[in-house]
Amino acid sequence: MADPLVTRRGTLDVPTFLPDATRAGVRGVTSEDLRRIGIEGLVVNAFHLLRRPGARVVQAAGGIHRFMDWSGPILSDSGGFQVWSLIRQDPNRGVIRDNEVIFREPSTGEKWTLTPERVVGLQFQLGSDIIVCLDDCSDADDPESEQERSVERTVRWARRCREEFDRQLASRKADDPPLIFAVVQGGRVEALRRQCAVALAAIGFDGYGFGGWPLAADGALAVDPLRWVAESLPAEAPKHALGIGRPDHVVGAAALGYSIFDCALPTRDARHGRLYAFKPEWSGRRPSPGDPFYRAVRIHDPGYRVDHGPIEDGCDCPLCSRHSAAYLHHLFKVGDLSAERLATLHNLRFYVRLFELLRG
Ligand SMILES: [Zn+2]
Structure with missing residues (x-):
């Protein structure tokens, strides 16, 4: 069992799930709603908050916690993945260079220049409890030369992030500093994944994320790359499985030593009427990789029109404790x-509830 993650705004027992409040909110629900159902920490996205409402607005509000009425730990993702995927979809949106990333807002023409230093400074401005380094993403299918370049830039940028982080701490004389995490790249190339993890660990961070696409071509969890990275990092270091969220994938990655999870999947699925439920026969045991412990409920299916029981018997959420599947349908x-x-x-x-089971 990994050690709890100690942040300046509270200790998170691990493994822990941090919902994506990308733009300082989880769609459709309030921070109070999240507290009531037992959520302890959140992930926001520094790049998206830079675009809207702007770091100055958040800072003037008294920081991200005040702005969104959240007193627990907040991890701010740098947005490296989002910038990379937007530029990859449409090269007119910007360019990634050795020293910086330039992004153009398609609607307004506004231009953002992201450097490792700026991204760390931005997360200090937000008041995040866990700061994430800017990394240079790659696609798992990119050729090895691209993966090499991505690893080389990611390590160089992480070193600059660490230096900027230390500078910011020295200038702010904060009693209670935030944590800083780095992100490991390297695609599906074992040597590069290991090399990146070892190089980042040598610089020294409070935790490490698995970057890039975490699934294999067939949609299964990319178990080998996840394992190479976990094995190459210090055993006791917190490991963040960025974007891994399907319940069976979470169980798989937790078994490999990952202890921090965030993913937009459960909230996005919910908005599309896809709900998760433990199978009745599962009865609160801790799931292991491969266990069929849950089922997906498609509430739009016509059968639910007359299903007057809850989505899941025994679930104590605001839906199941008061309403039937037929009502939600x-x-x-x-x-x-x-x-x-x-x-x-x-x-x-x-x-x-799943993470409570995984913590045993
Ligand atoms: Zn429920």
């Missing part, structure tokens, strides 16, 4: 906004 059918909200709270409560 109806709310989705008539386009009532509370449908997405109730489904989101159910799915997040499912994750809280």
Whole structure:
């Protein structure tokens, strides 16, 4: 069992799930809703917050915690992945160079220049508790030369992030500093994944994320790359499985030593009427990789029109404790906004319960 993750805004027992409040909110639910169902920490995205509302607005509000009324730990993702994927989809949106990333806002033409130093400074401005280095993403299918370049830049940028982090701490004389995590790249190339992990660990960070696409071509968890990275990092270091969120994938990655998870999947699925439920026969045991412990509920299916039981017997979420599957089916059918909200709270409560089981 890994050590709890100690942050300046509280200690997280691990493994822990941090929902994606990308733009300082989890769609359709409030921070109070999240507290009530047992969520302890959140992930925001520094790049998206830079675009809107802007770091100065958040800073003037008294920091990200005040701005969104959240007193628990907040991890701010640098946004390296998002910038990379936007530019990859449309090269007119910007360019990634050795020393900086330039992004153009398609609607306004506004230009953002991201450097390792700026990204760390931005996360200090937000008041994040866990700062994430800017990394240079690659696609798992990119040729090895691209992967090499991505690893080389990622390590160089991480060193600059670490130096900027230390400079910021020295100038702010903060009693209670945030943590800083680095992100490991290297695609599906074992030597590069290991080399990147070892190089980042030599610089020294409080935790490490698995970067890049975490799934194999067939949609299964990329077990080997995850294992190479976990094996190459210090055993006691917190390991963040960025973007890994399907319940069976979470169980697989937790078994490999990953202890921090964030993913938009449960909330996005909820808004589309896809809910998760433990199988009735599972009865609260701790799942191991490969165990069939849950089922997916597609609430739009016609059968739910007359299903007057809860989505999951025994679930104590605001949906299941008061409403039937038939009612949720109806709310989705008539386009009532509370449908997405109730489904989101159910799915997040499912994750809280799953992680309680994984902690044993
Ligand atoms: Zn429920």
